[in-house]
Each structure stands twice: as C-alpha cells, then as structure tokens.
Amino acid sequence: MKVVSLVLTLALGALLLLATEDLPNWGDSDSPASLHLSNYYIENSMEQTSVPNLVTSVLADYRSYDTMFETTVIFCAGITVLTILRRSHRKKKKEVKPRPKGQDHDLILISAARMIAPMMQLFALYVVAHGHHSPGGGFQGGVIFGASFILLALAYDLETVLARLKERSVLIMSGIGVAIYVGIGTICLVLGGNFLDYGAWSKVLGVSVVEAHSHGMLGVEIGVAITVMFIMFSLYADLSSGGEMDEGL
Amino acid sequence: MLDSIVVILLSLGVVFFMGTVNGLLRFPDFYTRMHAAGKGDTLSSILILLGLALFTFHHPSVAAYLTGFKIIFIAVLVFIASPTATHALMDAGYEAGIEPWAGESDDNGEECR
Numbered sequence A: 001m002k003v004v005s006l007v008l009t010l011a012l013g014a015l016l017l018l019a020t021e022d023l024p025n026w027g028d029s030d031s032p033a034s035l036h037l038s039n040y041y042i043e044n045s046m047e048q049t050s051v052p053n054l055v056t057s058v059l060a061d062y063r064s065y066d067t068m069f070e071t072t073v074i075f076c077a078g079i080t081v082l083t084i085l086r087r088s089h090r091k092k093k094k095e096v097k098p099r100p101k102g103q104d105h106d107l108i109l110i111s112a113a114r115m116i117a118p119m120m121q122l123f124a125l126y127v128v129a130h131g132h133h134s135p136g137g138g139f140q141g142g143v144i145f146g147a148s149f150i151l152l153a154l155a156y157d158l159e160t161v162l163a164r165l166k167e168r169s170v171l172i173m174s175g176i177g178v179a180i181y182v183g184i185g186t187i188c189l190v191l192g193g194n195f196l197d198y199g200a201w202s203k204v205l206g207v208s209v210v211e212a213h214s215h216g217m218l219g220v221e222i223g224v225a226i227t228v229m230f231i232m233f234s235l236y237a238d239l240s241s242g243g244e245m246d247e248g249l
Numbered sequence B: 001m002l003d004s005i006v007v008i009l010l011s012l013g014v015v016f017f018m019g020t021v022n023g024l025l026r027f028p029d030f031y032t033r034m035h036a037a038g039k040g041d042t043l044s045s046i047l048i049l050l051g052l053a054l055f056t057f058h059h060p061s062v063a064a065y066l067t068g069f070k071i072i073f074i075a076v077l078v079f080i081a082s083p084t085a086t087h088a089l090m091d092a093g094y095e096a097g098i099e100p101w102a103g104e105s106d107d108n109g110e111e112c113r
Helices: A002-022 A032-049 A054-062 A064-085 A107-132 A138-155 A158-164 A167-190 A198-205 A209-241 B002-026 B030-058 B062-095
Strands: none
Touching: A032 A054, A032 A209, A054 A064, A054 A107, A054 A209, A064 A167, A064 A209, A107 A138, A107 A209, A107 B062, A138 A158, A138 A209, A158 A209, A167 A198, A167 A209, A198 A209, B002 B030, B030 B062
C-alpha cells in the first residue's frame, strides 16, 4: 500500500513539474496576466473600490470567489485534524507527570502573557481593520488573534483556556466565519447583484456603490479573520493534546 | 549631533550582538548559552531599535514621529517578550532534566570534570 501511494505521489509530482513547462516565465511581460489583468487592476482598483491597498482589493473583491474557498480550505484543515486525531475507541490515558504543587503555573510567564495577550488582540483587530490601507487583512489578523490564545494556553495550560473558550464554541465560531463570508455574497444575490458583487449592498447601506465595495471587503475580511483565528487555536489544541483536549503540553 | 548618537547606539548594538553570538557558540552548556542569548539579544535589539527611532527625528513630521513611536513600541515588546521566552526555555530545560555545567573547560571548549 505504501509503495502504491509513493508511486502515485511521485507520478503526480512529475505531472505537476511537467505542467510547469507551459507556465509563462517569471515576470514575463507578454504573459496574459501582465497584458490584461494587472493593468486593469492597477488602473481601476482605486475608482471602483476606493481601497488604496491593491492586494486587498484584488484578494477580497476581484478574486473574492477564490478567497472564499481559501477560507473554506482553512476550515476544512481544522476539521480534518480534528477527525484524524479524535478517535473515540483510543481511550488510553497518557502518563502525565504533574508538576509539584505551587509550581504548576509559572508566575513570570503568566505575568508576561497577561501583559502581551491584550496588546496582541488589539493589534490583530488593527491589522484586520487596516487591511484596506496597509499590509494585513483577515488572514494575518486572524493568525495574530489565534496566536494570542495559543500564548495563553502555553503560559497557563490548555484547560484554563478551554474553560473560557469551549471547544464546541470554537468550532461553531470557525463555521460562522465562513458563513459570514458566504452570507455577504449571498445577500448580494438577494439584493439583485451577482454573487459576491458587493456593489449591491449600496441599496441597504445607503452609500455609493464604490463605498459598498469597500465595506463589503471589510465584512468578508472579518469573516476570514474569525475562521482563521478559531481554526488556529483548534489546530493547536488538537495537536498539542493528541486530540484529547485534556492536558496538552 | 543626532547622527553621532544614532551611530553610537547602532554600533553598540552590533558589539553586543557579537558578544551574544560569541557566547551562544562558546559557552559550555544549555543554561549559560541561553543566558548569553537572552541578555545580549535583548539589550542589543533595544539599542539598535532606539538608534533607528532617533533616526526618524531627521525629518520632523507627524508621520516620522509616528514611525519612531512604533519602533519604541516594538522595543518595549521585545523588552517584555525576549527575557520571558528565555526564562520559559530555561524552565523547560530544567524540567526536562538537563544537568547544569559544573566543570572547567579547556581551550577546545571540551569539558574536563
């Protein structure tokens, strides 16, 4: 079985390598992307979406359909790790050597984590909200926010964080993130636009079509951030405790 | 005047960084190496960041001062985070049962107890 999968993987890799032959060269000025697409984005992005950061407008508006499935991929990754690690029949308890009484929480670590975690969370919100104007956006802000929970889980232990952030709510929230994204796109359909055509939101929000594009992007970025943040923590919690959610590191 | 202060801060930072690297490579065991990494790294990072923050005063404008303030903020974060990380690593090493070095080392850096 292993040999078969090895051969299959190698064959697929060889096929993909062969396929790269047909790709245009790196930075080729005659490639279709440089001839039509990039110029269009560069010339029209500002007046169509009023977002100065071109990366954000391409990622969250022009190629929003793509980003929606990127978010779904992250959601699937979290669910996959959970399904692989969580096996109900494997219930043998690990030998966990508890620390001596009074030493189970390190004062220095906890003090530093309590100082840094709120700053991280504030900065994560800034990165999400400021994605229109500076490098950043949903994915980056979500990762920073998720890392703040991981920091707390490292400084205290997994149980302390799970007591405040239930596993069930973590998974529900990561689904809600994807739902926000898809919901914003679907409401565009209801309002008479195309799927993920945020301009349709102008009827409800009472702003111009261009502004509606900008606000729609912020909305989907928030959805992305919620998914990434909770899946990040879910991945850490699963991997550090072998899917058991008991003790962890 | 400002330039000379910036240069002094930056070169001091580089000197301390060299000490850090030297200690990291030459010290005999885990704990002493972490000691060099934790102390020297923090101090030299802060010196270099302070030098860079002062450098922004060349062009007095709100944007430049904002950049300087952000750099100072990074320095504060490093000041909190770096020693804590060193402490956590040391603690983990102690928990894992790494023996502290207790002998003298010869010129080749090998232990002779």
